[in-house]
Amino acid sequence: xxxxxxxxxxxxxxxxxxxxxxxxxxxxxxxxxxxxxxxxxxxxxxxxxxxxxxxxxxxxxxxxxxxxxxxxxxxxxxxxxxxxxxxxxxxxxxxxxxxxxxxxxxxxxxxxxxxxxxxxxxxxxxxxxxxxxxxxxxxxxxxxxxxxxxxxxxxxxxxxxxxxxxxxxxxxxxxxxxxxxxxxxxxxxxxxxxxxxxxxxxxxxxxxxxxxxxxxxxxxxxxxxxxxxxxxxxxxxxxxxxxxxxxxxxxxxxxxxxxxxxxxxxxxxxxxxxxxxxxxxxxxxxxxxxxxxxxxxxxxxxxxxxxxxxxxxxxxxxxxxxxxxx
Amino acid sequence: xxxxxxxxxxxxxxxxxxxxxxxxxxxxxxxxxxxxxxxxxxxxxxxxxxxxxxxxxxxxxxxxxxxxxxxxxxxxxxxxxxxxxxxxxxxxxxxxxxxxxxxxxxxxxxxxxxxxxxxxxxxxxxxxxxxxxxxxxxxxxxxxxxxxxxxxxxxxxxxxxxxxxxxxxxxxxxxxxxxxxxxxxxxxxxxxxxxxxxxxxxxxxxxxxxxxxxxxxxxxxxxxxxxxxxxxxxxxxxxxxxxxxxxxxxxxxxxxxxxxxxxxxxxxxxxxxxxxxxxxxxxxxxxxxxxxxxxxxxxxxxxxxxxxxxxxxxxxxxxxxxxxxxxxxxxxx
Ligand SMILES: Cc1ncc(C[n+]2csc(CCOP(=O)(O)OP(=O)(O)O)c2C)c(N)n1
Ligand SMILES: [Mg+2]
Numbered sequence: 001x002x003x004x005x006x007x008x009x010x011x012x013x014x015x016x017x018x019x020x021x022x023x024x025x026x027x028x029x030x031x032x033x034x035x036x037x038x039x040x041x042x043x044x045x046x047x048x049x050x051x052x053x054x055x056x057x058x059x060x061x062x063x064x065x066x067x068x069x070x071x072x073x074x075x076x077x078x079x080x081x082x083x084x085x086x087x088x089x090x091x092x093x094x095x096x097x098x099x100x101x102x103x104x105x106x107x108x109x110x111x112x113x114x115x116x117x118x119x120x121x122x123x124x125x126x127x128x129x130x131x132x133x134x135x136x137x138x139x140x141x142x143x144x145x146x147x148x149x150x151x152x153x154x155x156x157x158x159x160x161x162x163x164x165x166x167x168x169x170x171x172x173x174x175x176x177x178x179x180x181x182x183x184x185x186x187x188x189x190x191x192x193x194x195x196x197x198x199x200x201x202x203x204x205x206x207x208x209x210x211x212x213x214x215x216x217x218x219x220x221x222x223x224x225x226x227x228x229x230x231x232x233x234x235x236x237x238x239x240x241x242x243x244x245x246x247x248x249x250x251x252x253x254x255x256x257x258x259x260x261x262x263x264x265x266x267x268x269x270x271x272x273x274x275x276x277x278x279x280x281x282x283x284x285x286x287x288x289x290x291x292x293x294x295x296x297x298x299x300x301x302x303x304x305x306x307x308x309x310x311x312x313x314x315x316x317x318x319x320x321x322x323x324x325x326x
Numbered sequence: 327x328x329x330x331x332x333x334x335x336x337x338x339x340x341x342x343x344x345x346x347x348x349x350x351x352x353x354x355x356x357x358x359x360x361x362x363x364x365x366x367x368x369x370x371x372x373x374x375x376x377x378x379x380x381x382x383x384x385x386x387x388x389x390x391x392x393x394x395x396x397x398x399x400x401x402x403x404x405x406x407x408x409x410x411x412x413x414x415x416x417x418x419x420x421x422x423x424x425x426x427x428x429x430x431x432x433x434x435x436x437x438x439x440x441x442x443x444x445x446x447x448x449x450x451x452x453x454x455x456x457x458x459x460x461x462x463x464x465x466x467x468x469x470x471x472x473x474x475x476x477x478x479x480x481x482x483x484x485x486x487x488x489x490x491x492x493x494x495x496x497x498x499x500x501x502x503x504x505x506x507x508x509x510x511x512x513x514x515x516x517x518x519x520x521x522x523x524x525x526x527x528x529x530x531x532x533x534x535x536x537x538x539x540x541x542x543x544x545x546x547x548x549x550x551x552x553x554x555x556x557x558x559x560x561x562x563x564x565x566x567x568x569x570x571x572x573x574x575x576x577x578x579x580x581x582x583x584x585x586x587x588x589x590x591x592x593x594x595x596x597x598x599x600x601x602x603x604x605x606x607x608x609x610x611x612x613x614x615x616x617x618x619x620x621x622x623x624x625x626x627x628x629x630x631x632x633x634x635x636x637x638x639x640x641x642x643x644x645x646x647x648x649x650x651x652x653x654x655x656x657x658x659x
Contacts, residue, residue, distance in 0.1 A: 035459035035637050087459070087636035098461050098635030114463035115424065116393045149392035150424070176363070177393055178355065179370045184362025185392040253364030309634075311642035318631045 003214070008280055011053055011210055012270055013288045015045040017078060018069040019267060020296040022241075025068070025085060025099075028300065029245045034085050038099040041069035043240035046266035047172050048073035050205070050213025051140060051233065054221045060108040060126040061140045062119035065100050066239075067112025070142050075107045082299040088306035095309045096317065116177075117143055117150030120169060124156045127165035127230070138166040138224045146177020148195070149185055157230070161199040166224035170217070170233045171195070172207065178243045179251050192234055200230040207237025208264040211273060237264060327517035335486035335518045336376050336451075336507065339493040340413065342522045344384050347411060350497060351387035352380050354398055354415030354451075361390045373417055374453055374512055395421050399428035399450060403502070406448035407436065411497055419452035419468035419506055433502045434477035449496045449503045454482075455546055455596055456633050456644050457510035465633035465640075467545070467597040469506040473573040474601065479503045479527060480574040484548035486516040488571055491525030498524065508546035528575035532584075536564030539654050540584040542607050543569060543594040547626075547645060551594050554650040565654060573603060578610060585611050589620035590657040594650055599627045624653035 003011075022042040028034045041048070044066075052061065052073035063070040072078060077092065084091030085099050092102055103111035110126065113119045123141035130137035147153050148171060160167040171191075175182050188194050192202050201223060203216035213235050220231035238260045242249045249257075274280040330338070343350045358381035359370020368388070371378030381388035391398050395416055402414035416422070422429065429450070436444045456465040473480045479501055483489035489507065496503040533548060534541075534555050543551040548569045555565045566584045570577055585591050591611050593604040604625035611623055626645045634640055 036635060037458070037460055037464065087638070089636070093635075095636035095639060096461070096632075096634050098459065100463065101461055101635070114461065115421070118463075146393045149394050151394065151396050152424070178373065179359040179363070179365075180356055180390060180392075181360075181362030184390070187392075250369040251360045251363035251365040256364070309636050309639050311639070314634055314639050314643050315629050315631045 005279060007053060008274075009284070009288070011049050012280070012285060013292060014049045014073055015210065015266055015270065016289055016292045017295070018045045018048065018072050020292050021068060021072060021078060021082070024296050024300060026241065026245055033304070035087060036098045036100070038085070038245050039066040039243065040239070040241040040245065041066050043260060043264070043266070044172060044174060044207060044237050045069055046210040046213050046269075047170070047207045047235040047237065048142070050210050050235075051170055051217040053214055054218055055108070055138070055140065057108050059138050059140065060110050060123070061142065062110040062123045062126075063112040063142050064119065064144060064147070065112065065114050065116070066144070067102055068099070071102045071104070071109050071112060074109050076102060076104050076109055078295065079299040079302050082303040083306045086303040086306065087309070088303060089309035089313060090306040094313065094317070117147040117153040119143055120147070120153050120156035124160050124163070124165060124167050127160065127167035128163060131163070131165045136225055138168055138221055140168045140170055140221070142170045142172060144177060145171065145173040145175065145182045146180070146185060147171070148191065157195065157198045160230035164229040166227070167230040168220050168224050168233065169230065170235065173234060173236045174239045176243065176251060181251065195232050200232060202232035202234055204234045204236075207235035208266050209269050210266055237266070327519055329515045330486050330518040331513050331515050332483070332486040332489050332507070333374065333376055333512040335490040335516070336493055337378055338518070339490045340377060340380060341383070343413070343494060343497045344380060344387060346522070349409060350411045350413065351389060352377050352413050352415065353389040353391060353402060355391055355393055355417055357381070357415050358388045358390045372415055374509065376451070376507070377415065395425035396428050399425040400432065402448040402450060403428060403433040403446055406446045406502070407444060411447050413449045413451060413497060415451045417453065418464050419454035420463050420466045422452070422468050422472070429472070429478065429504070430475050434475050437501070438477055445500045446502045447500045449493070449505055451505045451507060453509040454506040455508045455510065456640060457546065459635055459637050459640055461635035462632040467506070467595070469504070469545070469573055470595065470597045470602040472504050473603065473606070477502070478574070479572065481505045481527070481572050482545040483507065483571065484511070484545055484569050486514065486518050488525060488531065490518055491523050492571060494522055495524040495527060499527070506545065510546050514549070525571065527572045528577050529571070530577035530580035531569045531571055532566060532580070533569050534565060534567035536566050538563050538588055539565045539590040539592060539657055540581070540588045541565050541567045541592045541594065541650070541654065542581055543567065544573065544603055545596065547594040547596055550645065550647050551650050554647040554654065557647070558651060558654060563654065563658065581607060581610065582615050585615040586618040589618050591619070591623045592626060592650065592653045592657060593623070594626040594645055596628055596644055598630050599625060600630055602627060621657040624656055626650050626653045
């Protein structure tokens with residue numbers, strides 16, 4: 001399958017943006033600039049970008065506690081996100097949600113989510129709306145290897161099949177849920193078979209490889225969009241950081257992180273593909289790197305200068321309208 | 327007496343209960359940690375470190391689970407029904423949203439619906455409350471909600487000493503107990519005896535004693551109220567500070583007797599106001615001590631809003647010593 005040059009450029013830029021965003025967020029947390037609980041997506045960039053390459057603005061995604069990558073890939077404003085993480089009232093969610101709740105409904109981003117497997121049922125609702133409206137939209141939920149053991153995930157998968165809605169369940173296996181390995185937490189040997197037993201196809205991809213994820217997600221999303229009911233994508237790829245910033249990572253094996261960064265880096269893998277195919281030159285990719293670095297630097301400067309929220313904003317936006325109606 | 331953090335005091339209570347009674351076991355997400363991984367199983371001890379070392383001594387009785395809160399609470403309830411004394415950990419009280427049925431419709435109701443013929447001595451521990459910029463899904467108190475359900479007991483310690491004694495009582499209690507640990511207090515220290523001791527449920531603690539105003543506070547609001555009261559002493563104002571320690575059962579007499587003596591009541595909690603503990607205690611006083619009241623009752627609590635992320639917003643959201651001071655002064659005006 002040949003991918004248009006514009007798509008390739010955009011994919012690389014987006015992966016690089018996620019990478020630099022996350023690495024900078026990590027540094028700013030260490031500096032004490034970003035409060036709260038933050039979970040970094042570094043290493044898993046190809047998953048979000050490979051999936052979202054098949055979506056337009058009116059398709060929806062729902063994300064997780066590790067949501068920055070998904071939101072950036074779906075088109076969230078990077079500067080608005082950075083401001084949100086800094087707790088500014090100019091942030092994408094006015095400083096109300098922070099890292100775990102980045103959302104932009106107009107862009108089809110139904111929110112990062114602090115509840116593991118809180119997203120899949122909501123995504124089924126979005127898919128049901130698409131089915132009723134017959135508008136050809138799909139609803140993608142991202143969730144982790146730890147989410148698949150939650151009742152809400154089982155319920156959502158089964159109901160999506162029963163209702164035959166265009167829901168796509170993207171399961172990102174980064175091997176761990178917090179400090180527990182998937183081999184312990186998932187009781188069966190074959191999670192793909194367990195998931196397919198619900199009654200929909202699952203397409204598996206190497207999450208270090210944008211092209212592999214792009215292909216698998218393409219099949220799943222086409223399946224759903226064409227009215228064949230839900231589909232799944234399994235992407236396997238480790239995260240580079242701890243579960244949260246500051247995690248001592250006692251669960252890692254000898255050399256595991258070095259191996260991940262060295263041999264399973266979506267950005268390097270992408271560049272290798274480009275070197276082999278000649279579709280994009282090193283100069284083109286380097287230019288993107290420089291632009292992205294500047295954009296992230298600017299976003300941090302903007303976030304540091306942005307307005308801080310004031311106490312009267314606490315009770316704004318709890319409701320649209322509250323009290324006696326006219 | 328040795329100083330210990332609330333985290334260590336709870337951990338010590340767990341160790342001692344495990345040692346004393348083989349029917350006690352710990353269950354939850356990462357309560358051991360590293361299962362299935364290259365790391366050493368048991369090297370985590372819960373995300374807040376409260377179950378540290380339990381797995382290393384009692385590997386069979388320290389059970390890591392998948393992320394499945396309904397099944398964790400249900401398994402604790404079921405094991406308790408057949409005679410075990412599980413202590414389950416739900417990482418954040420907010421995740422009650424996931425396992426509400428197992429708590430409210432199952433374990434809370436067994437004994438009554440079964441005609442008094444069952445026992446369910448399960449303890450469910452939660453980290454609870456705000457103060458970490460953890461936003462809407464990781465900051466809720468939740469104990470005020472759970473207090474409204476008959477059939478479960480609800481504990482909210484405000485210091486390391488109480489936490490140890492209350493947890494040991496909870497584990498020995500034959501009814502289901504929800505144990506809410508204000509997570510901003512985990513690092514706070516108090517003098518905690520090394521030996522086992524229990525603190526009975528339904529017995530309030532008088533943290534301060536005074537004549538002018540009765541202040542009732544819960545969980546992380548207790549030290550804030552104490553700070554406010556101590557500062558007011560310089561202005562010649564003295565207050566009773568009552569920490570009920572258990573919201574169900576509630577030591578109504580301690581509160582009523584104090585209000586009858588002072589004639590003034592301020593109630594402080596970190597949760598939003600509607601159907602909450604401040605309204606509950608205010609209602610109690612209005613109903614049963616009305617003739618003693620010399621001033622309107624004041625409630626200090628969060629507004630009717632989710633917990634915001636931004637530190638400035640959360641600081642404005644949560645009650646603090648200044649707001650408590652203002653409320654105390656208002657009752658004296
Ligand atoms: C209902 C619920 N239970 C527990 C948690 C705490 N928690 C946050 S992330 C996480 C691990 C999730 O693992 P996984 O789904 O694999 O996602 P990953 O962190 O690997 O991206 C846990 C247990 C939570 N946020 N929500
Ligand atoms: Mg995972």
